[in-house]
Amino acid sequence: MTGTSDGEDMSTANTVNTAAGGPARAARPEGKPNKALKRITAISTLGGLLFGYDTGVINGALPFMEEDLGLTPFTTGLVTSALLFGAAFGALMGGRLADRYGRRRMIMALAGVFLIGTLGVSFAPNVEIMVPFRFVLGLAVGGASAMVPVFLAEMSPAHLRGQVVTRNELMIVSGQLLAFVTNAVLGNVWSDELHIWRWMLVLATLPAIALWIGMLRVPESPRWLASIGSFEEAFEVLKKIRTAATARKEFDEVRHLAREDYESKKGSFRDLNVPWMRRIFLIGVGIAICQQITGVNSIMYYGTEILKQSGFGTQAALTANIANGVISVLATFVGIWLLGRVGRRPMLMVGQIGTIVALALIGVFSMMLPEGTARGFVILGLTVTFLAFQQGAISPVTWLMLSEIFPLKIRGLGMGSTAFILWMVNFAVGFSFPILTGQIGISGTFFMFAAVGIFAVLFVKAYLPETRGKSLEELEEQFHRGDIGALRRPGTSESVATH
Known part of the structure; x- marks a missing residue:
């Protein structure tokens, strides 16, 4: 691991143990998430919202796309499923990329991929251009399905983990609902507009931009920081998202989990x-x-x-x-x-x-x-x-x-x-x-x-x-x-x- 020397590592651990009055013990429950954790959850789950919107928006866009692009049953299936094919590879690669480059950095990269993919499909003049950009959008969807739950699990305390992580599932289905409502409004008000499906798709750029800007204010996962040896920085993040006492007590556990992460990467x-x-x-x-x-x-x-x-x-x-x-x-x-x-x-x-x-x-x-x-x-x-x-x-x-x-x-x-x-x-x-x-x-x-x-x-x-x-x-x-x-x-x- 990199980031601190063994001497710095031990010094940080001793400081934490001394401040806690002895060896770290299991953290007491803190009750509800603090403001920092609530903000982190709200921002990062925009990835789940994008996941839901981009998979659901095709539902209402297809009737207009069929007429505009001259889709057949085969090309309809191809346009719809290209995103899913990309998502399979996004999910497969997403976890490894997040392990290597960090959760926060990769979620920001996902926001950029969401933006590029959305603009590509929104302005695609034909099926030949549409399908590759749907695949690119799928890479972001699959990456979000792998990265966001892991990031939330690592940021939340154990007693709130289930509550925090499942908010991403709620954001996914909420994104699909938002897509259905948007489709209904645009499709009913501007039903005579042949290109209205492009407006349905391009609206996903807004949460993509919000995700990228929001992640600028979000810290990196303390568990990932510990996994690369940045123990002092991990401790600073814990102090922002926990009470002071709990942060000190949880620090030793994070150090231990960093060793477990190292062991888990040996699996093949x-x-x-x-x-x-x-x-x-x-x-x-x-x-x-x-x-x-x-x-x-x-x-x-x-x-x-x-x-x-x-x-x-x-x-x-x-x-x-x-x-x-x-x-x-x-x-x-x-x-x-x-x-x-x-x-x-x-x-x-x-x-x-x-x-x-x-x-x-x-x-x-x-x-x-x-x-x-x-x-x-x-x-x-x-x-x-x-x-x-x-x-x-x-x-x-x-x-x-x-x-x-x-x-x-x-x-x-x-x-x-x-x-x-x-x-x-x-x-x-x-x-x-x-x-x-x-x-x-x-x-x-x-x-x-x-x-x-x-x-x-x-x-x-x-x-x-x-x-x-x-x-x-x-x-x-x-x-x-x-x-x-x-x-x-x-x-x-x-x-x-x-x-």
């Missing part, structure tokens, strides 16, 4: 030759796939198109689609509340079964009801029901469990690899959906999603561990022993490991 794919580590890795892959094969992003990306095909006009579909955004935000609140009260396994099982039923009913009513407003409202009610189960159960459990199950040595490898796979499945769904609906219709497409969902339920029942109430070390020990019974039971501790 060779470690998957160990059977119990390979089992955890494959379970993580399965969790990531289960979250996406519900077809959730067919609704988040093509909700307006689905409602148009169900019987709404373009303007009515844009307005009705706001309901999908509203329920996503409300359900995320419910999901976060449930995480502290319900086991992961039953929560994910109920979520998967609920989405399967909703998908099957969409297929049934799309086939049985005549096209018209009545069918449109029925389909809207079912997409809202689907999202209630997806965003209230499946999505929050997915991201929480992926942060819990991997042992320290392969935690970076596991998170990066599973995020890459999750985005690639997302890409496959986004690309194939307009092609599938063109070939087998809405009913056939949603029947297919429902059928695939049955395999997800079987996977959860057979392989998913129960992580609620268990420390990360306890989980690692149970996987190591291969204690299937213990892995299926919740822990006895009242505190749930969310970091």
